[in-house]
Amino acid sequence: MLRKVAAAYTVLNENRFKIIAYENAATAVEHSTSEIKDLWDDGKLATIPGLGQSITQHIDELFKRGKVAHWENVFNKVPKAMFPLLDIPGVGPKTAYKLVTQLKLKNEQNAIEKLKRFAIEQKKTSLVKSVELYEKGAIKDNRININLADRIAGEMIAYLGDGVVLGSLRRRVATIGDIDIAAKTNIIDKFVNYPHKTEIIEQGPTGASIRLSNGRQVDLRIIKPAQWGSMMQYFTGSKYHNIKLRELAIKKGLKVNEYGISGKEFSNEKDFYNYLGLEYIPPELREDQGEFEMTLPKLIELKNVKGDLHMHSSYNDEPSHDLGDNSMEEMLAKAKELKYEYIAFTEHNPKHGVDILAILKRRFNYIEQLKKSNKYIRIINLLEVDIPPSGELNLPEGSEKYLDGILVSVHSEFRLDKDEMTARVLKALSHPLARIFAHPTSRLLGKREGIELDWEQIFDFCKKNNRAIEINAAPQRLDLPDVLVREAVKKKVLLSLGTDAHSTDSLEMMPYGIDVARRGWAEKSDIINCWNYDKLMKWIRG
DNA sequence: GCCGTTTTCGGCCCGACTGTTTTCAGTCG
Numbered sequence: 001m002l003r004k005v006a007a008a009y010t011v012l013n014e015n016r017f018k019i020i021a022y023e024n025a026a027t028a029v030e031h032s033t034s035e036i037k038d039l040w041d042d043g044k045l046a047t048i049p050g051l052g053q054s055i056t057q058h059i060d061e062l063f064k065r066g067k068v069a070h071w072e073n074v075f076n077k078v079p080k081a082m083f084p085l086l087d088i089p090g091v092g093p094k095t096a097y098k099l100v101t102q103l104k105l106k107n108e109q110n111a112i113e114k115l116k117r118f119a120i121e122q123k124k125t126s127l128v129k130s131v132e133l134y135e136k137g138a139i140k141d142n143r144i145n146i147n148l149a150d151r152i153a154g155e156m157i158a159y160l161g162d163g164v165v166l167g168s169l170r171r172r173v174a175t176i177g178d179i180d181i182a183a184k185t186n187i188i189d190k191f192v193n194y195p196h197k198t199e200i201i202e203q204g205p206t207g208a209s210i211r212l213s214n215g216r217q218v219d220l221r222i223i224k225p226a227q228w229g230s231m232m233q234y235f236t237g238s239k240y241h242n243i244k245l246r247e248l249a250i251k252k253g254l255k256v257n258e259y260g261i262s263g264k265e266f267s268n269e270k271d272f273y274n275y276l277g278l279e280y281i282p283p284e285l286r287e288d289q290g291e292f293e294m295t296l297p298k299l300i301e302l303k304n305v306k307g308d309l310h311m312h313s314s315y316n317d318e319p320s321h322d323l324g325d326n327s328m329e330e331m332l333a334k335a336k337e338l339k340y341e342y343i344a345f346t347e348h349n350p351k352h353g354v355d356i357l358a359i360l361k362r363r364f365n366y367i368e369q370l371k372k373s374n375k376y377i378r379i380i381n382l383l384e385v386d387i388p389p390s391g392e393l394n395l396p397e398g399s400e401k402y403l404d405g406i407l408v409s410v411h412s413e414f415r416l417d418k419d420e421m422t423a424r425v426l427k428a429l430s431h432p433l434a435r436i437f438a439h440p441t442s443r444l445l446g447k448r449e450g451i452e453l454d455w456e457q458i459f460d461f462c463k464k465n466n467r468a469i470e471i472n473a474a475p476q477r478l479d480l481p482d483v484l485v486r487e488a489v490k491k492k493v494l495l496s497l498g499t500d501a502h503s504t505d506s507l508e509m510m511p512y513g514i515d516v517a518r519r520g521w522a523e524k525s526d527i528i529n530c531w532n533y534d535k536l537m538k539w540i541r542g
Numbered sequence: 543g544c545c546g547t548t549t550t551c552g553g554c555c556c557g558a559c560t561g562t563t564t565t566c567a568g569t570c571g
Contacts, residue, residue: 010568017553017554018544021543021554024543024544051544053543053544054543054544055544089570090569092569092570094567202559235571239571242555242556244555246556247554249555250554257556258557
């Protein structure tokens, strides 16, 4: 709605800063950690920067009456059929309006279809191309998980023999659109002849863009060494970080662009930031989320992690869900390779209708044996237990004899409403063995939205009752999401890192969890896996 | 329309690319 207002205002030649204000408001809503409706319920709408008095009032009206009189007025002044056209790349409000008027498009439903016919008839090739791009779904929701982007970028750089990644991939965002690569040597010819290329999108003296056979767009920029710092900074973004940076520069009487600061060039990023009176800001923090105003954290690093607290071996405890591919012994050998001090086995809980206590006892004995035969890695005996809708865990009295503690997590009935879901999770977390809330939103990137929870309640409960919340490092999960990690860190809620590995290979996914932790401003003191074994066990045993 | 450690008034990022009703508006990142 906010974007629609901005578009309509653009057509109506409203004050351009009012238009920007609406766009900023839309972005603020999209980036909010809470559903806007929930904030409204709690009367906290105005706490979101970018929503001022006027827009807050309009949103209030929207939730109370289902529509906003002022916005309806604005929409009525422009043709409805222009709005769907805005999804076409290269088509903004002005172009959409022009097209709709020219073609006398009346309704929203078939506007794009009619437009395409017109474009073909009039031989407007670039417009036809744009519509086709739109139809291919190349516009939105075409992001890939970060591990796939890493692989594509890695293969490309290996092929080129030069280059570093920029953009969202360098900021370690969970999902990636285009892949940006920068190089100091001119390798454009080699780049556009990449074997997996299907199309050269554009090619010029300072860079090129190609599309790969998997549909991914890769951009290459050749950067002069003297301008490496400012160019890296500019192309790493984020957009909002850069805008804030330039505003700050203006206040200091300086002008920032990708070539430098007021004409001065920078060969590295640190000097660039320092020149503006700022310390170097790690790429993961460049989202205009307080990195300019606040003292920067000493971010957690991979080497701080002393163990993995979520993994599934092939040990058969007759679980409700899948087993892992590798034995406990194989997982231990891999953990040794990763130089861990300890790991936790966290197979799924035994299913209904089996003798759970007998199974847990057998597993306990097996692990005790394993502890004796393996000298390098300390073993923690946990279990990942399903949270059913009732919140009642399928774990009989006496289980505590055979477990150090449990992770709890949601694996079914993802669509309960927020209050029911929160009650469900809090009930499970109240279980005396519960220590870690694993993959808390249960999202699967690009496949399944996360569950709805009252995060403030969950965080407060965990803080008060000494429960940890997991950052699941599996690249298809990355759950807790970074924005919620930030909230948890602000509230000093303990966090736990786990790969949720089902094989020895996936134990290597820990760096993706570190990325999320860093994007959430986590320091090593926020993460329980950075404790040594004794301290951790003391915490687990309560 | 939003916002504030110089401001409650007077600012609001910057440049590349595209197309063409040809020198600038529109769109994008």
